[in-house]
Amino acid sequence: MRVELQDIHKAFGQVHANDGISLALEPGRIYGLLGENGAGKSTLMKILSGYQLPTSGTIRLDDHAISFSSPSDALRQGIGMLYQDPLDFPALLAVENFQLAYQDNLLLDLKSGAEQLRTHGARFGFAIDPHAYVDTLTLGERQQAELIRLLSLGAEVLILDEPTTGISAEQKEVLFDTMRHLAHDEQKTIILVSHKLEEVQQLCDEVAVLRRGKLMGTKPVPCPTGDLVRLMFGEEIARTQKQSFNAGECVLKLDNITSCSEELSIEDISLEIREGEVLGLAGLEGSGQQILLQACAGLLPVSNGTVLLDNIPLEGKSSVFSRIPKLAPAVLIVGFAWSLIRLLSQQIMGLHFAGGITISLLLAGLIWLIGTVLAAWSEQSPYHAFQQRGGAYVPAGRLEEGLIAELSLTEHMALAAATHTFIIDWEKHRAEISGRIQQYSIVGRPATLVDELSGGNQQRAMLALLNQPLRLLLLEHPTRGLDVTSANWVWELFQERRREGTAIMFMSSDLDELFEHSDRVAVFSSGAMSRILKTEETSVDELGHLIGGHRLLTD
Amino acid sequence: MSEQTIRRIWPSVPIVTALLFITLLLVAVGAKPLTAYQAFFDGSFGGTDQTLSTLAFWVPLLLCSTGLLVTFTAGLWNIGVEGQMIAGAIGSSAVSLLVAKPNPSIPGWVILPLSIIVAMLCGALWAALAAVLKTRGGIHEIFSGVALNNLAIIATNYLISGPWQPPEGGTFRGTVPFPEQALFPLLGTSRFSPLSLILALIALILVALALRGTFWGLKLKAQGKNLRSAFLLGVASEREAINAMMVCGALAGLAGSVRVLSWFDSLRQSISGGIGFLAILVVLLASIRPLWTLLIGLLFSALLNGGTFVHSRVQLHSSLSGLIQGTLVLLVLLLSDYTRVFRRKETVTEANTGHE
Numbered sequence: 061m062r063v064e065l066q067d068i069h070k071a072f073g074q075v076h077a078n079d080g081i082s083l084a085l086e087p088g089r090i091y092g093l094l095g096e097n098g099a100g101k102s103t104l105m106k107i108l109s110g111y112q113l114p115t116s117g118t119i120r121l122d123d124h125a126i127s128f129s130s131p132s133d134a135l136r137q138g139i140g141m142l143y144q145d146p147l148d149f150p151a152l153l154a155v156e157n158f159q160l161a162y163q164d165n166l167l168l169d170l171k172s173g174a175e176q177l178r179t180h181g182a183r184f185g186f187a188i189d190p191h192a193y194v195d196t197l198t199l200g201e202r203q204q205a206e207l208i209r210l211l212s213l214g215a216e217v218l219i220l221d222e223p224t225t226g227i228s229a230e231q232k233e234v235l236f237d238t239m240r241h242l243a244h245d246e247q248k249t250i251i252l253v254s255h256k257l258e259e260v261q262q263l264c265d266e267v268a269v270l271r272r273g274k275l276m277g278t279k280p281v282p283c284p285t286g287d288l289v290r291l292m293f294g295e296e297i298a299r300t301q302k303q304s305f306n307a308g309e310c311v312l313k314l315d316n317i318t319s320c321s322e323e324l325s326i327e328d329i330s331l332e333i334r335e336g337e338v339l340g341l342a343g344l345e346g347s348g349q350q351i352l353l354q355a356c357a358g359l360l361p362v363s364n365g366t367v368l369l370d371n372i373p374l375e376g377k378s379s380v381f382s383r384i385p386k387l388a389p390a391v392l393i394v395g396f397a398w399s400l401i402r403l404l405s406q407q408i409m410g411l412h413f414a415g416g417i418t419i420s421l422l423l424a425g426l427i428w429l430i431g432t433v434l435a436a437w438s439e440q441s442p443y444h445a446f447q448q449r450g451g452a453y454v455p456a457g458r459l460e461e462g463l464i465a466e467l468s469l470t471e472h473m474a475l476a477a478a479t480h481t482f483i484i485d486w487e488k489h490r491a492e493i494s495g496r497i498q499q500y501s502i503v504g505r506p507a508t509l510v511d512e513l514s515g516g517n518q519q520r521a522m523l524a525l526l527n528q529p530l531r532l533l534l535l536e537h538p539t540r541g542l543d544v545t546s547a548n549w550v551w552e553l554f555q556e557r558r559r560e561g562t563a564i565m566f567m568s569s570d571l572d573e574l575f576e577h578s579d580r581v582a583v584f585s586s587g588a589m590s591r592i593l594k595t596e597e598t599s600v601d602e603l604g605h606l607i608g609g610h611r612l613l614t615d
Numbered sequence: 616m617s618e619q620t621i622r623r624i625w626p627s628v629p630i631v632t633a634l635l636f637i638t639l640l641l642v643a644v645g646a647k648p649l650t651a652y653q654a655f656f657d658g659s660f661g662g663t664d665q666t667l668s669t670l671a672f673w674v675p676l677l678l679c680s681t682g683l684l685v686t687f688t689a690g691l692w693n694i695g696v697e698g699q700m701i702a703g704a705i706g707s708s709a710v711s712l713l714v715a716k717p718n719p720s721i722p723g724w725v726i727l728p729l730s731i732i733v734a735m736l737c738g739a740l741w742a743a744l745a746a747v748l749k750t751r752g753g754i755h756e757i758f759s760g761v762a763l764n765n766l767a768i769i770a771t772n773y774l775i776s777g778p779w780q781p782p783e784g785g786t787f788r789g790t791v792p793f794p795e796q797a798l799f800p801l802l803g804t805s806r807f808s809p810l811s812l813i814l815a816l817i818a819l820i821l822v823a824l825a826l827r828g829t830f831w832g833l834k835l836k837a838q839g840k841n842l843r844s845a846f847l848l849g850v851a852s853e854r855e856a857i858n859a860m861m862v863c864g865a866l867a868g869l870a871g872s873v874r875v876l877s878w879f880d881s882l883r884q885s886i887s888g889g890i891g892f893l894a895i896l897v898v899l900l901a902s903i904r905p906l907w908t909l910l911i912g913l914l915f916s917a918l919l920n921g922g923t924f925v926h927s928r929v930q931l932h933s934s935l936s937g938l939i940q941g942t943l944v945l946l947v948l949l950l951s952d953y954t955r956v957f958r959r960k961e962t963v964t965e966a967n968t969g970h971e
Contacts, residue, residue: 429740432747433861436853447849455847464841464848475837475848480830525848 061087061122061138061216061249063108068117070103077103078114079273085217090243090250092260092281094292095270096344096569101253104270105219108251109141110134121217140215144222146202150195154205157194161209180208184238200231207238217249218242224259236263255344257285257604289604293571308335310371311532311563312356317365319355324587326351328365331582331592333532333563338554339592340578341567342603347584349567353534356565357453358442369449370531377440384431388424395420450531456540458518465511469493469504469521476525493524500524500553516542523550530557535566539573551577571600583607626900626907629946630914636946637939641931650929655936658924659917665924667805670812671878672890673916675700675870677815679894680901680908681822682863682870687903688826689859690839695745695760696867697891698767699738703868704875705771706730706737708882711793711875712779723796730797731814731872738868739861741767746860750853756860764891775884789883799877808877815873818866823905835859867891896940900947915940 063085070078078100085091095101106112108119110128118125121137128134131141148157159173174190181188186204194202203223210218220239224232240263242248254260260267261282269276269291276291312333319326326348333339341349354360356367358374367374399416446453455461463472473493474484490506497504500520504513510521519542526533533554539547554564554577568574574581575595583590583606590606641648659669679696686693693699710730715721745763748754779790799808826832834855837845846852874886897915901907922936 426740429744429747432751433743433857436747436750436857439853441846441851443846444849444851453847459841459844461841461843461847464837464844466840467837471833471837472848474830474833475845475850482829482831484828484830484833486828 062120063139063217063249064120064123065104065108066118066120068104068107068119069115070100070107070112071115076273078107081117081270081273081275083268083275083278085249085251087216087249088243088247089265090239090252090263092264092267093251093253093270094255094257094260094267094288096255096292099270099292100273101270102221103273105141105221105251105253108134108217109139109219111141135210135213135215138214138216139219140210140213140217141219142203142206142210142221142223144225146199146206148194148202148206150193152194153190154188154192154194154197155190158190158205158209158212161213176212177205177208180212184208184211184242185234186238198228198231200227200235203227203231203235211242215248217251219251219253221253222255223252224254224256239263257288260288261285285605286601289601289607293600293604308561310334311337311369312565313368313371314356315366315368317355317362317367319351319360319362321351321354321360324348324351326355326584326587326589329589330365333565335561335563336558337580338558338564338566338578340574340581340595341565341584342569342571342574342581343567343584343607345569347607348587348589349584350536351587352584352589353453353536353565353567356446356532357451357534358444358446359453361442369446369451372449374442374446374449376442376445377438379435379438381431381434381438384434385428387431388428391427392420392424395423450529451534452526452530452532453534454522454526454536454538456536458515458522459511462522463510463518466509468507468509469497469502470506472510472521472525473506476527478527496524516546520546520550523553529560530562533557533562533564533566535564537568538566539568539570547573571603574603575600626902626904626911629900629943629950630911632950633939633942633946636942637935640938646929646931651925651931651935654925654928654931655918655921657928658921661924663803664805665920667802667807669913669916669920671805671807672920673913674808674811674815675873675878675890676894676897676912676916677909678818678866678870678873679891680897680912681815681819681905682866683894683898684822684826684903684905684908685835685859685866686863687898688832688839689835689856690842691746691749691856691859692755692757693742693745693760693860693863694757694895695742695763696863696894697887697889698760698764699741699864699867700871700874700887700891701764701767701771702741702864703734703738703871704882704886705767705774705871706734706868707872707875708774708779708790708793709733711797712790715794715797719794719796721796723800726797727799727876730876731869734868734872735865736868738864738866738871740864742860742864742867743857746857750856771882771886772884775882779882789879790881792880793876797876798880799873801877806878808873811873811877814869818869819905819909822862822866826905831855831858896944900943 065081065083068078068081069076081100081104093101093105103112107114110131110133113127119127121139126137128137149160152160155170155173155177156168158177159168159170177188177190181204184204184207186208188197188201188205188208194205197205207218223235227235239250239252243250252260252264264281266278266280267283267288268278269288271292279287279291310332314329314331316328316330318328324346329352331339341352343349351360355362358367358376396417399413399420402416403413443453459465470486470490470493473489473496474486477489477492493506497506500523502513502517502520502524504517504521510518513521519540523538538554539550542550558564578595580592580594581598581603582592583603585607593602638648641651658665660666679700683693683696707730710726710733714729715726741763745756745759748759749756775789781791799811801808826835834845834850837848838850838852838855842852870890871886874888874890875882879886893915894912897912898908900911918936918939922934925931925935
């Protein structure tokens with residue numbers, strides 16, 4: 061089926077997610093759709109699969125202009141999408157999940173359903189046990205089951221959204237072989253949405269690159285990776301004069317640290333940042349940069365190695381009380397043993413056996429409870445120790461993890477202030493935040509609730525709440541959502557902090573920003589960190605290579 | 616009307632709507648609404664006895680609601696307030712039976728404060744258990760609250776039928792009456808103790824001031840609205856959660872103490888009388904605002920006290936008060952958030968233009 065997208069526009073408020081994209085896709089070919097996060101890939105594919113309507117523009121299938129009312133309508137017309145997280149029902153059997161698609165039958169015929177699932181599966185080289193529960197299948201198998209469902213319903217165009225995330229190498233091979241077979245032998249049109257350059261090179265016949273909602277160009281594959289990187293991230297821009305800094309004392313030192321989030325782990329990371337230095341972390345979203353920042357801030361536990369802040373290990377404060385709850389099991393054992401001995405020696409005085417056990421249980425419980433409460437009162441989390449020692453961490457999610465919706469700017473100021481009094485001096489905080497509102501040109505008043513601020517102003521507010529002076533500043537996407545002028549202005553503020561001796565480590569998906577403002581850059585790819593590169597000794601090409609999971613050109 | 620004004624008077628809207636609805640209902644069944652309301656009023660505030668009875672019921676309700684103001688501000692659903700009240704009642708009973716009874720020479724001004732402190736401590740510890748189960752064990756406070764409520768009831772039953780059983784034999788009704796000096800000083804022959812009301816009002820004022828003007832209150836408010844952001848802004852969330860629960864537990868414990876030492880004179884099986892659950896309702900109705908908590912609590916105790924009087928006066932079943940309560944709850948749930956009523960349109964358009 062020939063697919064033609066003509067001048068597709070999609071706007072969300074002020075944001076132009078798709079800006080006049082025209083693309084023609086021929087049957088029998090595999091297309092790659094490349095682009096960074098927020099480039100507009102997902103929006104375009106949601107429009108093509110009937111999930112969203114375009115603001116303007118037409119979709120033509122085999123030269124007929126059509127529009128979809130829903131994803132299932134799109135599937136009826138031949139377009140099927142495989143989502144990154146499979147859209148299936150974990151609590152159902154594979155065959156039940158498969159048969160959900162055939163809703164016109166009143167009675168459920170599991171036998172013929174299983175038969176169909178098997179035959180269709182065999183056709184594409186997938187073996188799915190029809191009577192296995194969906195949640196016992198691997199992610200790769202669930203993906204295969206979903207593909208069988210789409211193909212059996214007559215999908216002629218298949219959209220695969222980041223299909224290789226989380227599946228095994230063999231499953232990936234099977235998937236790629238099937239895709240080649242479907243395209244080249246069965247004349248299906250296949251679109252692979254990905255940001256992994258290597259996979260696109262491996263599988264696709266042609267690749268289209270999006271950046272900031274616009275189609276930057278198409279290239280036949282194979283082509284030099286550098287060309288694709290340039291299309292994805294833009295041309296290398298002229299560097300502004302970077303302020304030289306006098307490397308002072310070492311502020312942050314990581315010594316072979318290992319840490320992990322739920323999805324990914326980073327291992328054996330070592331680095332040093334000195335006063336006034338800026339270290340940029342590049343990489344695709346979720347490659348480990350965030351884990352590193354959070355581990356440095358004490359938000360994620362470090363399972364191995366040490367984080368040294370000003371040459372002192374970063375750790376939370378525990379107290380003697382933390383040990384009291386551990387006494388509870390001992391009390392329990394002693395109590396049980398005592399009751400048992402008295403039972404055996406037949407010298408039951410006053411309390412009988414059950415009573416002895418009950419009392420030791422109560423006693424152990426009470427010790428545990430009081431100990432835990434005392435421990436919680438006296439302990440300090442590693443993150444709060446980090447804050448106290450002059451560290452600051454600015455997360456990317458503003459209203460999720462930075463600011464508190466329904467609280468005013470003044471209230472935020474009172475929370476974030478360096479010193480606290482039991483009775484809040486509202487006048488003082490109001491004066492303080494008024495000054496900062498002016499300094500950071502936030503459009504709002506001290507009494508404005510933060511959720512009433514626009515995104516850019518929320519970002520400014522988060523930066524305005526940082527205290528002076530800071531030793532270490534950790535930033536996630538410091539200028540995301542800001543226009544160019546505001547972004548430059550934010551960086552001027554950071555430069556000022558640098559001069560005061562603050563060390564800065566930030567992550568960004570904007571290569572220009574990384575180049576312009578970092579002294580050194582480290583690139584993350586699937587949890588592995590590259591050698592740290594001096595910015596003036598590297599290039600967009602090299603970073604793109606590293607981001608895509610290749611090794612250094614010079615290695 | 617400005618948004619500020621609407622926000623301030625909003626809690627009265629469901630109440631007025633409920634009254635209108637009940638009036639219509641009374642008219643529909645052929646009763647005279649005014650007479651019925653008059654009977655309600657007479658039953659709750661018509662005479663000294665009725666008024667004192669309403670007040671006596673109100674005090675523990677006010678104490679529990681005050682405690683819940685703290686936990687709700689901190690974003691905690693302290694369903695266990697009922698159990699914390701019972702824990703307090705058991706604490707006071709223990710002091711009365713084990714200290715005051717064998718030592719009649721200890722004067723009331725020693726034994727009563729001791730009794731109150733022990734009750735508050737018991738309530739606070741019972742609440743700390745739910746808090747620690749949440750912060751260290753990951754058990755939601757609603758589930759542990761329900762479990763601990765039942766445990767507290769079982770403990771009461773065990774004490775009544777076991778160690779604290781009256782000598783005349785094991786009934787499931789209660790312990791022997793406590794000695795006079797262990798009880799709250801009561802007003803006349805009523806069950807109302809002015810001292811308990813003073814304590815409750817002081818507690819409410821202190822909590823209202825703390826939530827409004829102290830750093831502690833601000834931390835609770837921040838934590839209640841966004842735990843993660845509050846933590847990142849420097850709030851030690853575990854400590855604050857435990858503190859909030861313990862403050863609420865202490866006040867609920869005091870309420871339990873008031874129940875055994877003034878409403879009753881002994882530990883009874885149904886010592887809480889559902890006041891803890893009622894308090895949750897009151898605070899939600901009041902949208903966690905102290906002044907409204909005070910007024911709505913008073914309205915509820917008046918409703919419950921007036922209900923029986925309505926029956927004898929106008930031949931309407933006393934479940935009318937239950938009906939009014941039920942209507943109120945439903946309407947509050949419907950109209951709870953004025954922003955939802957006024958901003959529905961806005962949210963819909965927002966949802967449509969959500970980002971990818």
